[in-house]
Amino acid sequence: MNGLSCGTSRIVGVRFAVYPMADNFAEIIKGALKETDASKVWVQTDDVTTCIRGRSEHVFDTAKAVFAHAAKSGIHVVFNGTFSVGCPGDSEGDAYMNEDDQRLNDAVVRELDVETATHFALYPMADPDYMQIIADQVQTAEKHGTFSGGVHYASRLDGNVNHVFDTLEEAFVNASKTKDRGHVTMTATVSANSPSTKAV
Amino acid sequence: MNGLSCGTSRIVGVRFAVYPMADNFAEIIKGALKETDASKVWVQTDDVTTCIRGRSEHVFDTAKAVFAHAAKSGIHVVFNGTFSVGCPGDSEGDAYMNEDDQRLNDAVVRELDVETATHFALYPMADPDYMQIIADQVQTAEKHGTFSGGVHYASRLDGNVNHVFDTLEEAFVNASKTKDRGHVTMTATVSANSPSTKAV
Numbered sequence: 001m002n003g004l005s006c007g008t009s010r011i012v013g014v015r016f017a018v019y020p021m022a023d024n025f026a027e028i029i030k031g032a033l034k035e036t037d038a039s040k041v042w043v044q045t046d047d048v049t050t051c052i053r054g055r056s057e058h059v060f061d062t063a064k065a066v067f068a069h070a071a072k073s074g075i076h077v078v079f080n081g082t083f084s085v086g087c088p089g090d091s092e093g094d095a096y097m098n099e100d101d102q103r104l105n106d107a108v109v110r111e112l113d114v115e116t117a118t119h120f121a122l123y124p125m126a127d128p129d130y131m132q133i134i135a136d137q138v139q140t141a142e143k144h145g146t147f148s149g150g151v152h153y154a155s156r157l158d159g160n161v162n163h164v165f166d167t168l169e170e171a172f173v174n175a176s177k178t179k180d181r182g183h184v185t186m187t188a189t190v191s192a193n194s195p196s197t198k199a200v
Numbered sequence: 201m202n203g204l205s206c207g208t209s210r211i212v213g214v215r216f217a218v219y220p221m222a223d224n225f226a227e228i229i230k231g232a233l234k235e236t237d238a239s240k241v242w243v244q245t246d247d248v249t250t251c252i253r254g255r256s257e258h259v260f261d262t263a264k265a266v267f268a269h270a271a272k273s274g275i276h277v278v279f280n281g282t283f284s285v286g287c288p289g290d291s292e293g294d295a296y297m298n299e300d301d302q303r304l305n306d307a308v309v310r311e312l313d314v315e316t317a318t319h320f321a322l323y324p325m326a327d328p329d330y331m332q333i334i335a336d337q338v339q340t341a342e343k344h345g346t347f348s349g350g351v352h353y354a355s356r357l358d359g360n361v362n363h364v365f366d367t368l369e370e371a372f373v374n375a376s377k378t379k380d381r382g383h384v385t386m387t388a389t390v391s392a393n394s395p396s397t398k399a400v
Contacts, residue, residue: 015319015353017389019278021225026395044352047396048317048389051352078219080280082321082387084353088331117248119215121282123323123385126330131288152244152251153215153284153385185323185353187282187387189217189248195226196247 010181011097012172013053014063016081018070028077032069037104038062042093049081054096056173057103059083064165065105071114071161071192079190083168085176086125086183114161118146118190119154120168122175125183133178137171144170154187164190210381211297213253214263216281218270228277232269237304238262242293249281254296256373257303259283264365265305271314271361271392279390283368285376286325286383314361318346318390319354320368322375325383333378337371344370354387364390 020028041054041062052062067079122137124130138155141147144167146157157164168188176184220228241254241262252262267279322337324330338355341347344367346357357364368388376384 013352015351017278017280019219019221021219021221021223023221023223025221025276046317046351046356047394048319048356048391049354053352076225078217080217080389082353087353117246119248121385123325125323126326126328128326130326151215151246152213152253153282153287154249156248185321189280191248194247 010085011053011093012056012059012083012085013051014059014081014083015049015051016063016079017049018067019078019080020070020073021076028070028073028075032066035069036062036065040096040099040104042096053093055099055101056085056169057101058096058099060165060169061103061105064161065109067190068109068112068114068161071116072112074193076191076193076195078192079188081188083172083186083188084184085172086179086181088183110162112161114192116159116161116164116190116192117194118157118164118168118188119151120157120171120186120188121154122171123185123187124175124179125185127179127182133175136178137175140171140174141167161190161192210285211253211294212256212259212283212285213251213287214259214281214283215249215251216263216279217249218267219278219280220270220273221276228270228273228275232266235269236262236265240296240299240304242296253293255299255301256285256369257301258296258299260365260369261303261305264361265309267390268309268312268314268361271316272312274393276391276393276395278392279388281388283372283386283388284384285372286379286381288383310362312361314392316359316361316364316390316392317394318357318364318368318388319351320357320371320386320388321354322371323385323387324375324379325385327379327382333375336378337375340371340374341367361390361392
């Protein structure tokens with residue numbers, strides 16, 4: 001939380017939105033939500049973003065599913081979100097921490113062939129060694145074969161949506177373990193079907 | 201930078217994208233870029249996001265102009281970006297720090313009537329008192345009359361695009377001064393013309 005009310009559990013959350021660049025964007029989003037099983041996460045939506053919270057694996061599973069189902073249309077779709085754990089005061093939705101670890105969407109989404117280009121950045125808070133924690137997670141991305149270099153303020157990943165979300169999840173969980181019970185956030189911009197060339 | 205190469209100057213940057221939810225999204229973005237004078241900032245674009253860097257006032261002025269010119273179409277358009285200052289190693293583009301402080305786009309954009317709903321979050325790095333720095337900037341937002349409460353992981357602003365960007369800029373600059381020569385980042389999601397109701 002950025003401000004005043006955030007708990008003590010290791011509940012993970014993401015505040016995100018999916019942007020289909022098409023006249024029928026609302027229809028695409030509604031369709032993707034309908035195809036996603038979000039029953040193991042706490043969900044709240046307003047007119048700017050959606051927040052989902054719960055166990056780490058379900059937060060990543062659900063976010064990936066909404067994006068992948070929207071992107072499989074072939075339309076240019078972008079996922080933009082900030083993941084967070086350890087935010088001081090973050091307790092609402094704790095009941096969802098009692099869910100088991102069986103992912104509800106992964107089997108279906110593993111079958112989807114959605115290529116993505118991604119920028120992500122890790123922010124381990126209140127830690128003088130935060131740059132080292134970040135550098136260590138570049139190695140995680142290299143291990144997954146998705147890392148394609150640093151850009152100003154972020155690192156770039158390329159690959160299938162499943163490999164990219166696997167990378168994001170592992171980097172986030174690793175950084176969050178390094179920080180023990182501290183506060184870590186991670187921004188991610190995941191783009192599919194862009195008509196732009198991969199120039200730099 | 202999230203990783204390995206970032207300097208010593210107080211150059212400010214933002215990595216962002218503007219998402220028009222319309223079939224002719226590319227045309228809207230190109231039109232907005234054409235109407236924006238970006239000659240006082242360093243610009244680099246790839247297929248995921250655009251990075252602009254320079255003096256704080258020109259970074260905010262340019263980012264606001266691109267978004268406002270896209271949003272004045274009436275189309276549902278979202279700006280999503282992460283502002284950064286003090287990133288260790290950030291020096292490329294330092295020549296732009298020699299520009300004067302005359303904003304190139306503000307006069308035109310002040311005339312635009314674009315209403316927005318915004319979520320933003322400040323991340324002062326490597327500081328155990330970061331939550332206090334964040335809380336102080338909620339007061340900046342209250343002063344501007346744009347603050348409409350906290351949401352999980354973020355604060356919400358509502359209002360005209362100019363008032364909202366004024367708030368974002370002042371909150372970011374204040375936090376960056378509190379941190380002296382430290383590293384501060386800020387995420388912002390600014391939405392215009394959404395068909396969704398302001399639920400929650």
